[in-house]
Amino acid sequence: MDDLGDGYLFVSESNSNQFISGPNDTTGKGLIPCTVEAFAFNDNHIIAKQKNNPDCSNETISDILEYWIIDKKKKIVYGPIDSVNFDNKRNELKVSYSLRFKDR
Numbered sequence: 001m002d003d004l005g006d007g008y009l010f011v012s013e014s015n016s017n018q019f020i021s022g023p024n025d026t027t028g029k030g031l032i033p034c035t036v037e038a039f040a041f042n043d044n045h046i047i048a049k050q051k052n053n054p055d056c057s058n059e060t061i062s063d064i065l066e067y068w069i070i071d072k073k074k075k076i077v078y079g080p081i082d083s084v085n086f087d088n089k090r091n092e093l094k095v096s097y098s099l100r101f102k103d104r
Contacts, residue, residue: 004041006072017056020048020068024075031077032068038101045095046070050080069095
C-alpha cells in the first residue's frame with residue numbers, strides 16, 4: 001500500500017488487484033478500479049492508467065488503457081477517459097507535466 005496523500009492510497013493485493021482508493025470511496029473497489037497499470041501523484045493531483053478488470057482477476061476484459069485524473073483538493077475524479085481526452089483534461093486542470101507514470 002502506497003500513501004498518495006490527502007487520504008488517497010494505492011492498494012496492491014496482487015498483480016491484477018491494484019486500485020486507488022480515497023476519502024470518497026464508498027464501494028471498497030476503489031475510486032480508480034482494477035487494474036491500475038501505472039500512476040503518479042503530487043500535492044494536488046493523481047494521474048493513473050488502468051485496464052478495465054471489474055473482477056480484479058488475472059483476466060482483463062480488454063488491453064485498452066483508460067486514463068484518470070484525481071483533483072485531490074477538490075476531491076473530484078475524472079475518468080475513465082481515452083488518451084486524447086486525458087491530455088486535454090490534463091491541460092485544462094493544469095496538471096504538472098513533471099508528473100510521469102511509474103509502471104507498477
